[in-house]
Amino acid sequence: xxxxxxxxxxxxxxxxxxxxxxxxxxxxxxxxxxxxxxxxxxxxxxxxxxxxxxxxxxxxxxxxxxxxxxxxxxxxxxxxxxxxxxxxxxxxxxxxxxxxxxxxxxxxxxxxxxxxxxxxxxxxx
Amino acid sequence: xxxxxxxxxxxxxxxxxxxxxxxxxxxxxxxxxxxxxxxxxxxxxxxxxxxxxxxxxxxxxxxxxxxxxxxxxxxxxxxxxxxxxxxxxxxxxxxxxxxxxxxxxxxxxxxxxxxxxxxxxxxxxxxxxxxxxxxxxxxxxxxxxxxxxxxxxxxxxxxxxxxxxxxxxxxxxxxxxxxxxxxxxxxxxxxxxxxxxxxxxx
Numbered sequence: 363x364x365x366x367x368x369x370x371x372x373x374x375x376x377x378x379x380x381x382x383x384x385x386x387x388x389x390x391x392x393x394x395x396x397x398x399x400x401x402x403x404x405x406x407x408x409x410x411x412x413x414x415x416x417x418x419x420x421x422x423x424x425x426x427x428x429x430x431x432x433x434x435x436x437x438x439x440x441x442x443x444x445x446x447x448x449x450x451x452x453x454x455x456x457x458x459x460x461x462x463x464x465x466x467x468x469x470x471x472x473x474x475x476x477x478x479x480x481x482x483x484x485x486x487x
Numbered sequence: 488x489x490x491x492x493x494x495x496x497x498x499x500x501x502x503x504x505x506x507x508x509x510x511x512x513x514x515x516x517x518x519x520x521x522x523x524x525x526x527x528x529x530x531x532x533x534x535x536x537x538x539x540x541x542x543x544x545x546x547x548x549x550x551x552x553x554x555x556x557x558x559x560x561x562x563x564x565x566x567x568x569x570x571x572x573x574x575x576x577x578x579x580x581x582x583x584x585x586x587x588x589x590x591x592x593x594x595x596x597x598x599x600x601x602x603x604x605x606x607x608x609x610x611x612x613x614x615x616x617x618x619x620x621x622x623x624x625x626x627x628x629x630x631x632x633x634x635x636x637x638x639x640x641x642x643x644x645x646x647x648x649x650x651x652x653x654x655x656x657x658x659x660x661x662x663x664x665x666x667x668x669x670x671x672x673x674x675x676x677x678x679x680x681x682x683x684x685x686x687x688x689x
Contacts (some may be wrong), residue, residue: 373525374547375689412549443548445583447663473689474542475525 364391366387370471374414375399379481381420389432391422395440416442422454428456437470448472456483528555531671531681533650538669538683546580546664549635552688553578560681562598571599574608575675578685579633582610582655584662589613590655592633592640593667594620605642607642612655621647628686 366381378400383393398412420439427435434456439449452470459465468479529538555577559679565571574595582590588610595608595617602622609616621644623629635654642650669685671677 372689373687379528388539441661444548445661446545447550447661448545473547473687 363486364483365486366466366481366483368466368479368481370468370470370477370479372395372470373475374473376418376423377414379439379479381481383420383422385422389422389424389427389434391420393422394418395420397436414443416440416448416450417442425453432456452477454479462486476483524682525664526684526686529669529683529685531669531677531683534676534677536670536676537634537670538671542666542668544595547665547689548636549583549667550632551666552581552632553580554628554630554688556594556684556688557603557625557644558682558684559625560679561596561625561683562604563673563678565678565679569605570673570675572597573675574606575672575681576608576670576684578631578669579667580606580664581667583659583664585658587665587667590658591667592635592642592652594631594633594642594644605644607640607650609640610655612657613651616652618642618650618652619651620644628684 363367364383364385365382370377376399376420377397379395379397381393381395382459385391394417396415396417398415399477401411402414416438418438421437423435425435427433429470432455434454435453436452437449438452440447442448450470450472452468454466455462456466456469464485465487466479466481466483468481470477470479509549510597510674525584531538563572576595577594579591579593581587590612591610593608595606597604597606604622605620607616607618607620620642622644629645630643632643634643638654639651640654642652663684669683671681
């Protein structure tokens with residue numbers, strides 16, 4: 363079981379994300395995710411702090427792997443702003459840092475432009 | 488022997504890719520360019536209806552907002568009045584999980600009487616609804632917006648009064664609304680290359 367925390371930059375801004383997934387030894391995985399833009403300058407009771415929330419299911423498949431590194435293809439599908447179905451494909455490179463920690467660098471496609479992302483992944487158990 | 492060489496080679500490639508990817512992503516994340524300041528030029532080539540680039544995107548919020556600029560290529564003479572008054576599509580989106588000829592909302596344009604006219608153009612439960620909004624100048628950047636409410640599409644163009652079109656009853660509330668990009672016609676294809684610059688606001 364993995365827990366991930368990170369950010370993704372697209373032409374729509376920086377979205378912060380969190381995900382929880384289960385993964386097989388062969389790096390196939392399935393999980394749930396939540397991401398949103400965070401507006402730190404929100405006046406009380408007016409604007410929402412979390413903008414453009416995007417949540418749903420993520421699927422992951424291995425492309426190539428070795429001891430400390432793996433290339434993955436992921437697909438995030440779900441709802442953005444409650445009502446709009448969205449599917450975002452991405453390619454990820456995962457590098458093992460310590461025994462339970464990995465850094466993940468990704469490139470995806472959203473708003474008809476490429477996106478870049480960076481995440482910290484923790485293997486919980 | 489061969490396998491180990493391949494493995495070392497693959498590892499070297501992967502390490503290089505990771506380094507390049509890491510640098511790219513760091514530059515991307517700390518880049519200081521203004522967000523959403525990307526203008527895309529759509530071209531409808533002579534003899535074509537669809538614009539290039541062909542993009543696939545879905546609507547991700549209840550408002551589609553963009554800036555658009557036409558140039559002299561928006562002027563055309565198709566001869567017969569029925570063709571000249573045929574609406575060319577600018578941008579919009581389809582109904583929820585529906586084809587755009589069932590339900591959709593778009594801005595359209597036509598070159599008539601030496602001016603560029605902008606219309607709200609919708610399909611509402613398979614019926615077409617058109618409403619004149621205003622005229623825009625060539626080379627001028629104007630702000631366009633289509634807002635989706637529970638009951639209406641609200642069209643806003645620059646400082647013109649808003650145009651409201653009642654939505655169809657057959658639409659769902661959660662689903663995919665695919666984006667509709669610039670398209671020439673109508674019936675006839677573009678008589679010459681047509682350029683439209685569009686900057687999306689997300």
